[in-house]
Amino acid sequence: MTLLEKYYNKFNEDHRLSTRHGLVEFKTSLFYIEQAIDEIKKAINKQNNEIKILDDGAGTGKYSIELHNKGYDVTAVELVKRNLDVLRNKHLNIKTWQGDARNLSFLEDNSFDITLIFGPLYHLHSEEDKLKVFSEATRITKNNGIIL
Template sequence: MAINKYKKLIINKYSEYDEETRLVSNRGHNVEFLTTMHYIQKFLKPSDKILEIGAATGRYSIALAKMGYDITAVDLVPQHVEKMRSKTRRLKNFKCITADALDLSIFEDKSFDMVLNLGPMYHLFNKKDKNQAIKETLRVAKKNAICMFAYIPCASFVTGNGLRHQGMSHLYAAMDNMGRIKDVPSEVFTCFYIEDFKKLFDKTSSKYVTNVATDGIAYAMQEWVEQLPKKDYEAFLRWHFMTCERLDQQGYSTHLLYICKKK
């Protein structure tokens, strides 16, 4: 059984953060939700059994359960799971459990048709834990199941923590000489160069499908995106969907989605 050394840190962070409303709080975050849902639905088959790991209060999982899919949602933070439970008492096809992405031993091998790891990779601070979370996610996926992993690219830390929150010198102190931001557990979140994230899958039983810029430039340019009249916002969204798998969109996205298929 893998031990998550940073469990308390993560629980404390989310006790002061409103994860419930994040994805609907502004257009920048909503683009992330719409894009992730678009890719989930693109690969789903009717009656698929889905596991979401790091489901928070259930924004994705509850939407999918309401579409009729069989959903199991887990999160490390008991408060999140309680909230999910209180919102889903009437949904017969929805289960939620407090569990750690590092130890999914409550599930047997090859149990799910799709596995969504949408949050835990933001909060893992050494290679061993990152590999363990990927291994567990793939272990519980059936052969040919689609698995999705959300992660944060390094440039997102520069636009967010560095520029928006004016902490550039602090951030610079945590970089190596290639501009790679090191794992600093006290920062609570961690980020990756895209090639480093892809390398984590080199020796796994998975095949690369695609890498998606889930919010593209929408969050970085939020002030402008927010002011767009409806017609222009819809045109922006159409452009975003046409380009979100392109390499030139990925570096500036606040979140990325690595999609692979279990071998």
């Protein structure tokens, strides 16, 4: 078990984005996500259910669920099994994978319009690890897609 997994097995990630500070983070991030979605819609003329979003490092699914409820095709990847179980219990219709953002070999190249990598960038500290995350995000995001 990694240090991160040990931490999140004790920490209530679901509560974090419900606090006043967490809500500011969530609403601000969602504003920028929605701007990116609008850019994709304009560029390639897609409907909500045709826009594929990967929430990489999804935690307990706050962003995944919000975006899924708006009609987007959302896939969530999360390293910590406990967080993934919470997400799965909240929303059965979101595609979920347990995985590491540095190795998304189970996902196909050029398959997402938008890739969110908020979680991994919060927790990875080495330049090498961050570059692996960016490399994987670039690989799985469509050529005209957006990485946030």
